[in-house]
Structure formats: structure tokens, C-alpha cells
Amino acid sequence: MSGQRRRPTVKEVAVRAGVSPMTVSRTLAGGVNVTPELQQRVLAAVAELGYHRDENARSIRPGQPSGLIGVAITNIANPYYSTFALGVEEEAARTGRRILLGNTAEDPVREAQLVGDFLGRRVEGLIVVPTGVSSDHLEHARHSGVPVVLASRRVAGLVADSVVLDDEDGALRGTSALLEAGHTRIAYLGNIRRIFTGERRYRGFVRAHREHGIELDPRLVAEGQQEVEQAARAMRALLELDDPPTAVFCANNRNTIGAVTEIGRQISSAGRRALDLPELMSFDDFELSGLMPVPVSVIAHDPRELGRRAAALLLGRLEDAGDAAPRELELPVTLLRRTRRATD
Amino acid sequence: MSGQRRRPTVKEVAVRAGVSPMTVSRTLAGGVNVTPELQQRVLAAVAELGYHRDENARSIRPGQPSGLIGVAITNIANPYYSTFALGVEEEAARTGRRILLGNTAEDPVREAQLVGDFLGRRVEGLIVVPTGVSSDHLEHARHSGVPVVLASRRVAGLVADSVVLDDEDGALRGTSALLEAGHTRIAYLGNIRRIFTGERRYRGFVRAHREHGIELDPRLVAEGQQEVEQAARAMRALLELDDPPTAVFCANNRNTIGAVTEIGRQISSAGRRALDLPELMSFDDFELSGLMPVPVSVIAHDPRELGRRAAALLLGRLEDAGDAAPRELELPVTLLRRTRRATD
DNA sequence: CTGTTAGCGCTTTCAA
DNA sequence: TTGAAAGCGCTAACAG
Numbered sequence: 001m002s003g004q005r006r007r008p009t010v011k012e013v014a015v016r017a018g019v020s021p022m023t024v025s026r027t028l029a030g031g032v033n034v035t036p037e038l039q040q041r042v043l044a045a046v047a048e049l050g051y052h053r054d055e056n057a058r059s060i061r062p063g064q065p066s067g068l069i070g071v072a073i074t075n076i077a078n079p080y081y082s083t084f085a086l087g088v089e090e091e092a093a094r095t096g097r098r099i100l101l102g103n104t105a106e107d108p109v110r111e112a113q114l115v116g117d118f119l120g121r122r123v124e125g126l127i128v129v130p131t132g133v134s135s136d137h138l139e140h141a142r143h144s145g146v147p148v149v150l151a152s153r154r155v156a157g158l159v160a161d162s163v164v165l166d167d168e169d170g171a172l173r174g175t176s177a178l179l180e181a182g183h184t185r186i187a188y189l190g191n192i193r194r195i196f197t198g199e200r201r202y203r204g205f206v207r208a209h210r211e212h213g214i215e216l217d218p219r220l221v222a223e224g225q226q227e228v229e230q231a232a233r234a235m236r237a238l239l240e241l242d243d244p245p246t247a248v249f250c251a252n253n254r255n256t257i258g259a260v261t262e263i264g265r266q267i268s269s270a271g272r273r274a275l276d277l278p279e280l281m282s283f284d285d286f287e288l289s290g291l292m293p294v295p296v297s298v299i300a301h302d303p304r305e306l307g308r309r310a311a312a313l314l315l316g317r318l319e320d321a322g323d324a325a326p327r328e329l330e331l332p333v334t335l336l337r338r339t340r341r342a343t344d
Numbered sequence: 345m346s347g348q349r350r351r352p353t354v355k356e357v358a359v360r361a362g363v364s365p366m367t368v369s370r371t372l373a374g375g376v377n378v379t380p381e382l383q384q385r386v387l388a389a390v391a392e393l394g395y396h397r398d399e400n401a402r403s404i405r406p407g408q409p410s411g412l413i414g415v416a417i418t419n420i421a422n423p424y425y426s427t428f429a430l431g432v433e434e435e436a437a438r439t440g441r442r443i444l445l446g447n448t449a450e451d452p453v454r455e456a457q458l459v460g461d462f463l464g465r466r467v468e469g470l471i472v473v474p475t476g477v478s479s480d481h482l483e484h485a486r487h488s489g490v491p492v493v494l495a496s497r498r499v500a501g502l503v504a505d506s507v508v509l510d511d512e513d514g515a516l517r518g519t520s521a522l523l524e525a526g527h528t529r530i531a532y533l534g535n536i537r538r539i540f541t542g543e544r545r546y547r548g549f550v551r552a553h554r555e556h557g558i559e560l561d562p563r564l565v566a567e568g569q570q571e572v573e574q575a576a577r578a579m580r581a582l583l584e585l586d587d588p589p590t591a592v593f594c595a596n597n598r599n600t601i602g603a604v605t606e607i608g609r610q611i612s613s614a615g616r617r618a619l620d621l622p623e624l625m626s627f628d629d630f631e632l633s634g635l636m637p638v639p640v641s642v643i644a645h646d647p648r649e650l651g652r653r654a655a656a657l658l659l660g661r662l663e664d665a666g667d668a669a670p671r672e673l674e675l676p677v678t679l680l681r682r683t684r685r686a687t688d
Numbered sequence: 689c690t691g692t693t694a695g696c697g698c699t700t701t702c703a704a
Numbered sequence: 705t706t707g708a709a710a711g712c713g714c715t716a717a718c719a720g
Contacts, residue, residue: 006406007466007488009697020707025699033705050484052464056400056410057697061712062350064699066400068444068465076433077648082426089420089447098461100412101445103433117442119396121412122351140394144351228631257631264635287572287601287630291608291637304421353713364691369715377689401713405696408715 008049017045028053059122069314070118070126071099074106080253080284080303081129084151087307088127095315097124106226108132115141125314130155133194147317151310153196154328161313163306163329167197167283170299170333171204172211174281175249177297177337179212183247187220187238187278189231189259190251198223201251201283220245231258232265239266239277249281256282260292267293279340283333295338301331352393361389372397403466413658414462414470415443418450424597424628424647425473428495431651432471439659441468450570452476459485469658474499477538491661495654497540498672505657507650507673511541511627514643514677515548516555518625519593521641521681523556527591531564531582531622533575533603534595542567545595545627564589575602576609583610583621593625600626604636611637623684627677639682645675 010021017024019038026034027042034042045051059066069092073081085101092099100123102114108131115137118126125147128138135158142148142160150162178186188205191198202223209216219241222234231254238245239262250256259280266272274293282289285300313327354365361368363382370378371386378386389395403410413436417425429445436443444467446458452475459481462470469491472482479502486492486504494506522530532549535542546567553560563585566578575598582589583606594600603624610616618637626633629644653673 007463010699011697021697022699022707023705026706029699035705038706050488052460052488054404054466054697055461055464056466057404057712058699059712060398060401060404060697060714061699064712076430077423077427079421079423079426082423082429083421085426085445086420086447089445093447098444098446098465100442101429101433102442103430103437116396117399119351120399121442122398122400144394144396260632260635264632268634288604288608288632288636290612291604291635292632293635354715355713365713366691366715367689370690373715379689382690398713401696402715403696404698404713405715408696 007054008051009054010051013042013045013049013051016049017041065124065318066122067097068121068123069097069099069311070102070115070121070123072102072104072111072114072118072126072128074104074129074131076101076103078253079286083303084129084307084310087304087309088311089307090304091308091311091315104129104131106131108134112137119144119146124318125149127151127310127314129153130196147314149310149314149317151306155196159326161317161327163309163313163331164196165301165306166330166332167200168204168207170283170301170335171201171249171251172208173204173335174283174297174299175205175208176212177335178247178249178279178281179208179214181247181339183245184214185217185220185243185245185247187245187248188222188251189225189234189238189248189255190223191226191255192224198251205249205251225255225258228254228258228261231255232262233258235259235262236265245278247281248278249283251283253282253284253286256280256284256286256296260294260296263292263294275340279338285336290338295340297338298336299333300336301333306331351398352395353398354395357386357389357393357395360393361385409468409662410466411441412465412467413441413443413655414446414459414465414467414472416446416448416455416458416462416470416472418448418473418475420445420447422597423630427647428473428651428654431648431653432655433651434648435652435655435659448473448475450475452478456481463488463490468662469493471495471654471658473497474540491658493654493658493661495650499540503670505661505671507653507657507675508540509645509650510674510676511544512548512551514627514645514679515545515593515595516552517548517679518627518641518643519549519552520556521679522591522593522623522625523552523558525683527589528558529561529564529587529589529591531589531592532566532595533569533578533582533592533599534567535570535599536568542595549593549595569599569602572598572602572605575599576606577602579603579606580609589622591625592622593627595627597626597628597630600624600628600630600640604638604640607636607638619684623682629680634682639684641682642680643677644680645677650675 010024013024014021027039104111111131127149129152135155148160225231279295281297283299285298354368357368358365371383448455455475471493473496479499492504569575623639625641627643629642
């Protein structure tokens with residue numbers, strides 16, 4: 001086993017091909033002004049030695065882009081965000097760029113570290129699902145010429161391109177559909193309010209109540225669940241109320257899964273019937289959402305498209321090198337209503 | 345808007361702090377042999393200028409690691425692989441390393457490009473879910489001193505560390521459980537056979553039949569579905585047979601979701617009863633698997649743990665710089681049996 | 689404890 | 705069309 005053999009350099013390739021390093025460099029850059037004959041020799045040497053041009057060394061020259069895009073998301077394992085990352089990767093790959101991926105775990109401190117690290121690696125731009133209210137590190141990135149695109153959430157006071165969903169409208173429409181179906185006790189399972197989407201979706205939820213003249217029972221509002229298990233516990237607490245909700249608005253993927261999980265437990269362990277359990281309205285679609293024991297309506301959107309758009313905004317910024325005004329996209333959402341079937 | 349301001353360098357920090365570049369470098373490296381007084385001045389200058397050490401420039405020095413790990417997976421959007429990536433990221437982050445993530449989309453050509461690109465960026469190691477049978481590019485990486493860890497699948501003839509699942513055992517046990525419950529017509533939905541896990545899981549499926557003396561009907565075997573929609577179509581074809589299966593073994597996540605999707609369609613559109621539809625055995629667990637309209641038993645395992653183990657193998661390799669014999673891990677799987685409830 | 693020198697792998701600039 | 709020199713940002717190695 002040859003083990004830690006050093007990687008070949010331009011110089012070694014040059015020697016092997018019997019040319020100067022510059023000829024190797026030029027050949028690899030596309031071969032302008034190099035005899036086909038020499039190109040042949042160079043490429044042969046490259047193949048024999050298994051040479052790979054050192055992109056890091058290349059990118060230290062000022063003006064030379066690193067070809068890297070830093071992506072900081074809150075939870076890689078959440079299918080919503082991983083699909084988002086796929087969208088970003090696809091767009092980036094189309095321009096030959098790679099993504100550096102980091103998980104913030106919804107922790108502002110980690111996010112700041114991550115961004116600092118990304119800057120150190122000379123990323124050309126950043127795509128961030130911001131976690132906190134502070135924007136010093138993002139401001140700083142932008143300030144040193146690294147464009148930032150915010151996805152899914154914005155940060156107050158930060159001037160940057162962004163792609164978010166029409167959260168309030170989605171929550172409004174979803175909640176209204178429940179109210180119009182006759183529900184008067186609708187619970188809310190969601191993120192902490194200080195998170196951008198948490199605030200906006202809650203606002204839509206409240207507004208729907210106001211517009212329909214229905215009073216909102218504060219005991220039905222549970223916020224701050226990040227993980228499925230927390231959401232399941234919150235759901236259980238709701239079901240144990242004297243006057244439980246007849247429908248539950250779940251403000252995101254994780255809360256929906258938690259709510260459904262608890263419903264499953266009620267059916268299998270506690271022996272309750274699906275008919276006696278609340279129906280759900282889920283902001284974020286998920287796989288097999290149509291096959292749940294209780295009806296799950298969804299406020300659907302395409303995280304992959306969100307990723308593509310975010311990447312497109314960033315790539316646009318990189319080309320224009322532009323000081324253009326920030327572009328703020330707000331993608332529409334689709335309400336897919338599901339109700340109890342007649343046979344239930 | 346200051347726009348494309350050049351990023352500050354050590355030299356500029358040095359000037360601002362009134363010291364030499366080396367003092368800056370030393371301070372940032374931990375501050376050994378630097379007066380606290382000077383360190384103060386340097387750190388102040390760093391903060392004022394928003395300086396970030398250029399990791400790329402740093403890593404061109406031979407022996408200096410890049411702090412990057414290349415991860416090539418087949419489908420970022422598949423929750424199974426994204427959770428895997430999370431495990432890798434966690435472990436890598438513990439040693440201050442970052443991951444470069446690429447999607448191969450199950451395409452060997454893309455995989456080879458990706459690996460080449462990763463090598464150009466001087467990754468310290470590679471974690472790959474291999475797509476093809478060819479291993480030239482991986483062999484080459486290993487050969488130039490970049491350790492490779494294969495995850496989930498191995499490649500014939502390639503000497504490398506690997507973490508895979510006990511695929512055959514899982515498939516054997518899952519299929520056996522079905523046979524022992526009295527099923528004699530069990531269908532198979534899976535990957536193409538040339539894929540490592542496809543081959544192994546199919547082998548377990550066949551072996552169970554042999555051991556139980558049950559003949560396998562080749563018309564019940566559908567291979568080659570990569571995407572959910574393909575799997576749903578294959579499932580439909582199975583259900584339309586004159587003599588349809590009473591149970592279906594789904595060899596992976598995507599095929600299971602497809603099968604369940606089709607079952608949902610049969611119930612809602614075709615008006616069939618869950619009782620008349622086959623139960624499923626799924627290799628790979630998934631969220632809410634316990635709440636499906638037909639019983640879905642799962643052969644479960646933890647993709648995050650798989651990711652952590654793969655990363656641990658790689659990190660071990662990086663520390664030992666070792667020519668040690670390749671380590672081949674095979675993680676156990678857990679069979680979780682679900683059957684129809686009495687009330688069905 | 690601090691600074692100077694040299695050079696990592698590469699490519700831009702200039703000369704042949 | 706080719707090559708030599710110089711320097712990108714950083715830090716080991718060697719003075720001082």
C-alpha cells in the first residue's frame with residue numbers, strides 16, 4: 001500500500017511532459033495558444049500521474065473565485081431542509097460550484113461560528129436559514145463583499161436578498177378553511193415566536209380568528225417545540241384538556257409529525273377512535289400526508305424550488321457583482337384541503 | 345454599500361496592530377510566545393478589520409490539512425441519506441472539519457466527477473455511497489493518499505474502510521417472518537441488482553424462501569425502481585396480477601413509500617379495503633411507519649449512526665495516517681414486526 | 689519574545 | 705507559441 005504519497009504538482013507534470021509549468025497550466029485552462037502536440041503530452045502526463053489541479057492554491061490569487069458556496073441550515077435531517085439543500089446543490093453544480101454544508105441545530109452561536117468558518121474558506125457567497133435575531137456575522141459577511149441570501153426566514157434590519165414563503169397568507173387560509181368548516185376550538189402547535197416563520201404563521205392564525213369573529217383560547221396555543229417528541233407531548237397535553245380542540249394547526253413539519261405521532265398513540269394504546277380525534281392542518285407537506293388516520297390538510301410548497309431560487313439569487317449576485325437593491329422573493333403556497341370521508 | 349471590498353490579509357492586520365505578520369499568525373495560532381500585550385493589539389486589529397484567516401492559502405503548505413471532508417451521496421433529498429449526512433457532519437464538526445457535499449443522483453459519471461473535484465479541493469478524506477461497479481476514481485483517491493470510506497455499499501475489488509448494514513440477514517429475517525406468518529406469495533420491490541444493497545437484500549429474500557421450501561414466483565419480483573413514482577407503478581402492476589401477492593417486501597425506503605402510496609390510491613380511488621391489500625415489510629424505517637393503512641413491518645437501523653461510524657472510521661484513518669488493514673463494519677438491523685389488528 | 693526569509697502550487701505579466 | 709519571474713496569503717525555519 002503506497003499510503004501517504006504526496007500529490008503531484010504542476011511542476012512534476014511539466015517535467016514528465018517535458019514542458020514548462022506554464023504550458024501545463026495553459027493546457028488545463030483550455031489550451032489557448034498551446035500546440036495540440038504539446039497538449040497531448042501534457043494530458044498524457046496528467047493522466048499517468050493522476051494529477052488534480054489544486055483549487056485551493058488556485059483561489060488564493062485575488063479575484064480568483066473559490067467555487068464554493070456556504071450553506072447553513074438548521075437541521076439537515078429534516079426532509080424539508082435536506083430537499084432545500086438539494087435544490088441549492090443542483091443550481092450550484094450547474095455553474096461548477098460546490099456547497100459547503102453546515103448544520104446550525106437552531107443555535108445562533110453555532111451559526112455565527114459556521115459563517116466565520118465559511119468566510120475563512122473564502123466562499124463566494126452564503127445561503128443561510130437564519131436562526132437568531134442577531135445579524136452581526138451576516139452583516140459582516142456582506143460587508144466584506146460576500147453576498148448573503150436568506151432562505152425561509154429573514155432577519156430584522158439585515159439588508160440582503162431573501163426567499164421566503166407567504167407564511168401569513170398560508171396560515172390565514174389554512175386556519176380560515178378550518179373555521180369555515182365549523183371548527184371553533186382550533187389549537188396551535190408551532191415554533192417559538194421569535195423565529196421569523198413562527199411569528200408570521202402565528203399572525204395568520206390569529207388574523208383568521210379575528211376575521212371570523214372567533215375568540216382564540218390561549219390554552220390552545222403551544223409554541224416552542226423544535227423536535228418531534230416535544231411536539232407529541234404538547235399534542236398530548238392538548239388532548240387531555242377538559243375541552244380539547246377539534247382541529248389543530250401545525251405550523252411546521254416537525255410539529256405536524258409530532259401531532260400525528262401522538263394521534264397514533266392515542267389510537268393504538270389508549271384505544272381511542274380516529275373519529276374522536278382532531279383533524280390537522282399542516283404548514284409544510286410531507287410524504288404520505290394523505291394516508292394518516294385523521295385528515296391532514298396541508299399548506300404545501302416546494303422546498304427544492306426554494307433552494308433553487310435561493311441559489312439563483314446568489315448566482316445572480318455573483319455575476320452582476322451588483323450593488324443592486326436587495327431582492328425579496330415571497331413564494332406562494334398551496335392549500336390542499338382534506339376532510340373526513342363519509343365512511344369514517 | 346461598500347460592495348466588493350477586498351478582504352483584509354495578515355499584512356494589513358499587522359500594520360494596523362503595529363507588529364509583523366508573524367506575530368499575527370502566532371497570535372491566531374494560539375498565542376504561544378507572544379506577549380499578552382501584543383496579542384491584545386492583534387486581536388483588536390482583527391476585530392476592527394473583520395479579518396478571517398484564509399484557510400485555502402493556509403492549506404497549500406504541504407502537510408497542512410484542508411479541514412475538508414468530501415461526502416458524495418446518491419440522493420440528498422432522501423431522508424435516509426440526509427440523516428446519514430447529518431451524522432457525518434456532527435462527527436466532522438467535532439474535529440473542526442467541514443463537509444463538502446455532493447449529490448451523485450445514482451450516476452457513476454457524476455460520482456467520478458465529484459470525486460475528482462473533491463480531490464482538487466484537497467479534501468482530507470472521502471465518504472462515499474458508491475453508485476457504480478467501477479472504482480477507478482476511488483482507487484485513485486486512495487492511491488494519492490486520500491482515505492476513502494464507503495458507506496452503505498461496498499465496491500467489489502476496492503480495498504477501503506466501509507460501514508454497511510447486515511443487509512442479507514435483515515432481508516432474511518424480514519422475509520422469514522412473513523413466510524412464517526403463512527404468506528406464500530410475497531412480492532419484491534427493490535433496487536437494481538448491480539447495486540450492492542440490491543444484490544444482498546435480494547439474496548436474503550431468496551434464501552428465506554429456500555429455507556422455508558416455498559417457491560418464488562418470478563412475476564412477483566420487480567427491480568430497478570429508484571424513485572417513489574416508479575415504485576408506485578410497479579406496486580400497481582403487482583396488485584393487478586390475477587394472483588396478487590399477500591405481502592410485499594420493499595427493499596428500501598423509496599420503494600416502501602411508493603408501495604404505500606399506491607395502496608393509498610387503491611383505497612381512496614379504487615375503493616378497495618385495506619384488509620384486501622397486502623401487508624408490507626420495509627427495509628429502512630421511516631417516519632410514521634406505524635400509522636399506515638396496512639401493517640408495515642420494518643427492518644430498522646439508524647442512518648445517523650451509520651454516518652457517525654463512517655466519519656469515525658475516516659477520522660481514525662487520518663490520525664493514524666495508517667496503512668492498517670481496512671476495517672469493514674457491518675451494523676446490525678432490528679426487525680420490528682407489525683401485523684393486522686384484530687379489529688381490522 | 690519578535691521579525692526576516694523563503695516557499696507552498698498556481699497563474700498573471702512580461703519577455704523571448 | 706512558449707517560458708521566466710514574480711507574487712497571491714500564509715507560516716515553518718531560522719536568526720536576532
